[in-house]
Amino acid sequence: MxxxxxxxxxxxxxxxxxxxxxxxxxxxxxxxxxxxxxxxxxxxxxxxxxxxGGNKTRKFEFVFGDALQKGADVIVAGFGSQSNFARQAAAACARLGLKCYLVNRYDDRARKVGIQGNYLLDFILGARVWLVPPEQLADARRKLAEELRALGHRPYILNDTxxxxxxxxxxxxxxxxxxxxxxxxxxxxxxxxxxxxxxxxxxxxxxxxxxxxxxxxxxxxxxxxxxxxxxxxxxxxxxxxxxxxxxxxxxxxxxxxxxxxxxxxxxxxxxxxxxxxxxxxxxxxxxxxxxxxxxxxxxxxxxxxxxxxxxxxxxxxxxxxxxxxxxxxxxxHGGYRMQVVEDIRRGILSPVPAPGD
Ligand SMILES: Cc1ncc(COP(=O)(O)O)c(C=O)c1O
CATH class of the missing domain: 3.40.50.1100 (Rossmann fold)
Structure with a gap:
């Protein structure tokens, strides 16, 4: 103990x-x-x-510690289109002056809502983001790392460690x-x-x-x-x-x-x-x-x-x-629109005027 x-x-x-x-x-x-x-x-x-924030930030203190010790100058990472991992990776890269490449899944959420939530934040944080079909994900990350290596970079794949x-x-x-x-x-x-x-x-x-x-x-x-x-x-x-x-x-x-x-x-x-x-x-x-x-x-x-x-x-x-x-x-699920409609009906809320009204 x-x-x-x-x-x-x-x-x-x-x-x-x-x-x-x-x-x-x-x-x-x-x-x-x-x-x-x-x-x-x-x-x-x-x-x-x-x-x-989130749990990855605590983890990344050690993961980026390892990446920097190994001389990495670019980071490759990714999971789902709404990945919290990817967003915190992009932020950590920004803080540490590393270029961040995110190879994320082209999943149902990406199809449904597009650039929103974590996916939006990835861009704001300066990452390059690609969405690829789920079955190509691991290969796409490895291939990208190889290409970066051929260009003289020292990539580090966060998912591995x-x-x-x-x-x-x-x-x-x-x-x-x-x-x-x-x-x-x-x-x-x-x-x-x-x-x-x-x-x-x-x-x-x-x-x-x-x-x-x-x-x-x-x-x-x-x-x-x-x-x-x-x-x-x-x-x-x-x-x-x-x-x-x-x-x-x-x-x-x-x-x-x-x-x-x-x-x-x-x-x-x-x-x-x-x-x-x-x-x-x-x-x-x-x-x-x-x-x-x-x-x-x-x-x-x-x-x-x-x-x-x-x-x-x-x-x-x-x-x-x-x-x-x-x-x-x-x-x-919460019936939020119905709450608004109900409040308008009861005279508690005024309907929002349409532009030009
Ligand atoms: C909000 C949140 N909770 C929990 C987890 C799970 O973490 P772990 O992969 O360490 O089990 C994740 C992983 O992406 C996450 O984003």
Missing amino acids: LTVEQLREAMGRLPRVELAVLPTPVHECPNLSRELGISLAVKRDDLTGLAF EAVLGAVAYAGCVAELTEQLAEPPQYLVLASGSGTQAGVLLGVKALGLPTRVIGFRPSRVPDATVKEQIAAIATEAAALMGLKIRVQPEEVENSEDYVGEAYGIVTPACLDAIELLARTEGILLDPVYSGKAFSGLVDYVRRGIIPTGSRVVFIHTGGQPAIFAYASEFIE
């Missing part, structure tokens, strides 16, 4: 650049705690400070949280399908905390695959830090029960959960990751899987710019 200082020392073996505003705050949620019958706090990793170095960063998040709280929580809940949960589990295990870590993944992937991946990432991150800690797949608790139809398609429960936290605590979640995970947390409490009275910390991993790419789903 390590102390917080020893865990920090182990992290200190790895190259790191400063990108995030740390420590991120822990916000107690008195109103929602009362409503749910638990003691809930939110660890605000949506407030890591770089271009709307993000999970393991990101897990180092999230072990650090647990160290940070341990210093912020009087006592370790009984439950740590988060949206994650890989590196973030691996790091959190590693941190909990390294510090010997009596905390159950519950991850809710954003996509449909077989349970065994996810558990094996998370355990392998955690074990590899530990080895990088010189720690002899192994995380086994059986130690990983990660559920896909709140994904709904598929990755990136909102569920009614997710939209309800986003409104619930927004309207009780003024905290916004995102519709792809944290909103679905929070709907899982609420359901676990209502079903008694997380018992009444428990101390729960939700790690908010960010992602809010995607809200704007899902505006139509929010408007429809």
Whole structure:
């Protein structure tokens, strides 16, 4: 078992650049705690400070540390068209003076809303953005890296190292949280399908905390695959830090029960959960990751899987710019237009005059 200082020392073996505003705050949620019958706090990793923040900014301190140590001068990265990873990569590149090439998926959201949300921010942040069909993604990134190399650049593909170095960063998040709280929580809940949960589990295990870590993944992937991946990432991150800690797949608790139809398609429960936290605590979640995970947390409490009275910390991993790419789903689900119509009908609101009226 390590102390917080020893865990920090182990992290200190790895190259790191400063990108995030740390420590991120822990916000107690008195109103929602009362409503749910638990003691809930939110660890605000949506407030890591770089271009709307999120979990990648914390991870990128180590990933860009590695890139710079390896002499990289251009960065290649990418995921979905609304990728929070890509947006934070573009911002980190801007800050560090690196050119950013994003090769993202041409997916349903891009077809539906075009340049909006994270995709819009990628451009504002100065990245070059290409959208390619999903099946060509990995090849397109490698090919681009080769072309950049042929031009005399030293490209670094962020996707290759993000999970393991990101897990180092999230072990650090647990160290940070341990210093912020009087006592370790009984439950740590988060949206994650890989590196973030691996790091959190590693941190909990390294510090010997009596905390159950519950991850809710954003996509449909077989349970065994996810558990094996998370355990392998955690074990590899530990080895990088010189720690002899192994995380086994059986130690990983990660559920896909709140994904709904598929990755990136909102569920009614997710939209309800986003409104619930927004309207009780003024905290916004995102519709792809944290909103679905929070709907899982609420359901676990209502079903008694997380018992009444428990101390729960939700790690908010960010992602809010995607809200704007899902505006139509929010408007429809929440009946927002009907609220306006109703208020006009009752004479509370005047209709907005048309231009020229
Ligand atoms: C908002 C948000 N939450 C959670 C995650 C999941 O992180 P990880 O890949 O480390 O599991 C992501 C990843 O893109 C994200 O953008």
